[in-house]
Amino acid sequence: MGYAFTSDDVTFLRSAAGIAALAEVDALPFSDASRLHDVGVARKLLGSRFAPVVETVLLRRRAVSKLDSPASWLFTDDALQQATASAVARHRALRFSGRDVHDVTCSIGADLFALSAVASRCIGSDLDPVRLAMARNNVPGQLVVQADALRPVSRASAVTADPARRDSSGRRKWHPADFVPPLDELSEVYAGVDLAVKCAPGIDFAVAPWADEIEVVSLDGSVREACLWTRGLATPGVSRRATVIHGDSSWTVTDLEPDDCLVGAPGSWIIDPDGAVVRAGLVRHYAARHGLWQLDERIAYLSGDTPPAGIRAFRVLEHGHYTEKALKALLKTRGIGRLEILVRGLDVDPNTLRKRLKLSGPSEATVVLTRVGSRPVFLLCQAERT
Missing domain, CATH: 3.30.2130 (VC0802-like)
Structure with missing residues (x-):
């Protein structure tokens, strides 16, 4: 589960003293052989502040394989696990180009960061005050507020959401009614706007009959997500899409294309x-x-x-x-x-x-x-x- 950050921890980590402490601890190797020794060094240097600093340094190192330039970002362990990989977030953000968009479950801001590069205006909201404080650090200049995703607080005509799919112990939730917020309630609350909902790729598509287009996305050979698109965010005539991202390139196939495929013996x-x-x-x-x-x-x-x-x-x-x-x-x-x-x-x-x-x-x-x-x-x- 990782270290349980507090709002006070985030305030310290964003301060001049916190930034200096992070730089000092980041100079330690934290290899398998040196980890216990390095944690002891950090404890001597920082006293009671050592835990959030060490955790942040280690999370930033893990984040390098997932997020673009995370050297100044703040995370919780759970939030980093759940964050959208930058390449996938950039791909999904393209449909919001030039729009006013509200990320109603912004967490630490991984999706909000991608949206801010292409949208006309962005707002992020979440219920978790610690993750909101981290999002303000990670996506500076964007409006981030505390709000319930099921109680709209903006007039944005495009909304994106990533419901939580794990309980407090980290166990995965499989039923969409148990998501936070529940999938059907999201679709009902935002029935009048263009909505995108990020889901696990294994979701039963039948539970979202309100989705106009379902896009499954893989990154470098690993299937990462299914995105449920509605109304003006969906592609006319397309109900299913697969998008494959490898490095800086990508390709897509949809159910608008022919499917006249034969069945035969093995070829070469x-x-x-x-x-x-x-x-x-x-x-x-x-x-x-x-x-x-x-x-x-x-x-x-x-x-x-x-x-x-x-x-x-x-x-x-x-x-x-x-x-x-x-x-x-x-x-x-x-x-x-x-x-x-x-x-x-x-x-x-x-x-x-x-x-x-x-x-x-x-x-x-x-x-x-x-x-x-x-x-x-x-x-x-x-x-x-x-």
């Missing part, structure tokens, strides 16, 4: 579509765009003779009926000592199977285990970056 390559495409239910649309086909109409693996550019694809070496005994013999013949195991449609645990295969040899490969109809199949492949 196997393609495992990005998780955002799979989660958004757009595998057939993606396949049609790239001239690919499905091995089975209920399985997301695709095949083709030419893989899309810029992805990790799998060149097929051999394929056939899957049994563990036959696969073990094949891998031994080929001298496969390192094996990546991908599974869809079969009840196979890759880690358990890998142990039983007793791999040995100088070569490495990828095996795709799936089914075609009711028949289990394997595809032994070589992973390549196209």
Whole structure:
């Protein structure tokens, strides 16, 4: 759960003395070997102030992989875990360009920061006074107020929200009625404005029939969120969208595109579509765009003779009926000592199977285990970056 910051802690951390203390503690390595020693040094330097300073230094170091330039930011552990990655926040903010927008669950300001770069005017609000104080530090110059998301305090015509999906002990909440604020109540309160709600990508889309467009977003191969767009923020004619962000580039596929995808035998390559495409239910649309086909109409693996550019694809070496005994013999013949195991449609645990295969040899490969109809199949492949 991390250190429990207070408003007094935030006031100190923003002061000249706090900034100096942060710089002094940040000079300590805090490696696995030195952590206990470094915490002791910080305690001697700062007395009772050492805990919020040490926690802030460590959180800033963690934040580097998630947020742009977090060296002067303030966080709680929970808030950093829940904060939108900067690349995803920037992507979502683009739909608010030139608008007056209210982030009604602004927390420490990760989304508000991205919005402030493109929106005409921004306001952020939250109920947590500590996170609000941190947001004022992290997004200087933006209006941040304490308010209940379900009691509108602005006239903004565009609203964004990120309901809390964990309880006080950190356990995830799965039912939208248990979100804070609840999903349906958000949609009712803001039925007259353009609304965007960030949700976990695993949400059952059926619980949000009021959403005009559902966008699933992945970042560098990891599915990060589903965003529910309404009214003027939604794309006309689009009900589902997958957006894939890699580094500074991105691409998208929607259900407006053709989905005339065939089903056939394995070709030269196997393609495992990005998780955002799979989660958004757009595998057939993606396949049609790239001239690919499905091995089975209920399985997301695709095949083709030419893989899309810029992805990790799998060149097929051999394929056939899957049994563990036959696969073990094949891998031994080929001298496969390192094996990546991908599974869809079969009840196979890759880690358990890998142990039983007793791999040995100088070569490495990828095996795709799936089914075609009711028949289990394997595809032994070589992973390549196209």
